[in-house]
Every structure is written in structure tokens, then in C-alpha cells.
Amino acid sequence: MTILVTGARGNVARALVGQLLDSGHEVRAAGRDPGRARLPGGVAVVAADLARPGSWDVALEGVTKAFLYAGTAGLGGFLSRAGGLTQVVLLSASGADPASADAITRAHGEAEEAVRKSGIAWTFLRPGGFAANRLLWAGSVRGGVVRDPFPSSHSALIHEADIAAVAACALTSSGHGGAAYELTGPESLTVREQASLIGRAAGRAVVVEAQDLDDYRRELTAAFEARGLGRVGSAEVIEARIRRLAALVDRPQPTTGTVREVTGRPARSFAEWAADHAGDFR
């Protein structure tokens, strides 16, 4: 049985490919830019783009299960060509709701609706914030000063390896059909605390300074564009993100035990994520 992992360049997809290979599964990876995917085990990447549904025919050949990203407009076209699939695990987001006024939760809710309508058995992964978002700080950590508009805002960031581990369980064991898993890291930390843990892992002192909101908008737009994120990087989404972060100032966030319940292992701490990525900050 070959499992298709889409979004080969993504943090979660990369971790998932590694975990599936480690547990002896056959994996086919697909991405828009195969040359830029750095996949474990030298897994070859098939070129495919959700914006061009016809590009999926080769990737889907002989595949029955797939891991999918939600944040793109072409999901309906992909699903209409995916007649051989019996199961989809969709990387959605916490609070996904097609009727939401928030652009991020609405887009993910619409993606879930498209998968539900396809008639293929599904599992939705609904993580909150990713620890990997902090990779945007790499240059600032090297310079010793992280700038953020909301230094006291809280989040229970999740390690991409834990999202991948839940996806791997859903793809390779029974009992996950129709489940929507709300996923978080194991602790709520402020931006300051996160920066300090990254500094400790990277072996350098890091201070956090309040950042002007327009600077933050510019930085985020450039980062999304660099990763070719199209709709995900729209101004509406960036404003939704800013409103969310503002609402989290001095408000510790709840955590879920879903990673442990599904995988049998506790969710990795932010300190563990920082240690795993120390090289990215040096």
C-alpha cells in the first residue's frame, strides 16, 4: 500500500515522510517544486500542484491513502480525480468552520467541507499554532534581538513531528475515520519564554523587543511569499492572525491531550522543539 504525502516541502509533510519510512511504509511524495523538497530517505518527489488538478494523475496512481494540506483553492479538483482513494488525512486548523468570520478558520472549514463532500473516509487534524512558525525568528535570534508585536501573547505551540505522528497513526491504524483531532503542544508559553528557550538551545542570549505592527505585516507578507503560500498569505489572513495574537496577550492557552491519546506518547515540549532546531538558529 502506497501512501501519498502532498506538500513535500512542508514541515509536517517532511516529518511524516520520515516517520512512515521508519515504520516500513511505502511513501510517494508530491509537491509543486520537487527540486526544493529535502526529504528523508532520498524519497523522490512527483511534481503536482493543487492549482492544476490534471497534474495529480501520476501522483495518485495506485494510491489509496493520502495526507493533504488544506490551505489552497484547488482541493475540490484534486478530490474529483482521486477516485482510488479510500482515506484522506487533512491538515486543517483549530476551530475550522466554513461559516467563521475569521479568514483562517473559514478557509480550513471550507477545505474540511470539500473533503466531507467527496465521500472519501477522512480524518481531520486541527492543530493550533506551530512551533515551526518560530523559524521566522532565525535571523533575529542570530542577531540577539527578536522583534514581535505581542511579546506577552501566549500559545501552546506544537512540534511538527507530533502533528506528523498523529497523521501517521491515522493513516496506518484503524479507528480514526470521522475523527477531528484538536492538537496542541503540552504547555502554554509567552513569546518571551519561547525566545528564551530558543536562545538557550542555540547557546546565545536573546532579548525580545516590541515590534511595530506595520513592520510585522511586511515581514509576514514577505515570508509567506517566499514560501509560495498564495491564499494563505493574503492580507485578510495576516489581519486575522494579528487579531488573534492580540487576543492572546497575558492569556495562557488551554492544551489538549490528543497527541498522547492517539500516539501513546506525550506531546514534545517547546524546549525539545528548540533543541531539535538549534542548528536553524545558529
Ligand SMILES: NC(=O)c1ccc[n+]([C@@H]2O[C@H](COP(=O)([O-])OP(=O)(O)OC[C@H]3O[C@@H](n4cnc5c(N)ncnc54)[C@H](OP(=O)(O)O)[C@@H]3O)[C@@H](O)[C@H]2O)c1
Ligand atoms: N502555521 C501554523 O501555526 C498553523 C496552524 C494550524 C494549521 N496550519 C496549517 O498547516 C499548514 C502549514 O503546514 P507546514 O508548516 O507543514 O507547511 P509549510 O512548511 O508552511 O508549507 C506549506 C505547504 O503547503 C503546500 N502547498 C501550498 N500551496 C500548494 C498547492 N497549490 N499545491 C500543493 N501543495 C501546496 C506546500 O507544498 P509544496 O511542497 O508544493 O510547496 C507546502 O507543503 C498551513 O497552510 C495551515 O493549513 C498551520
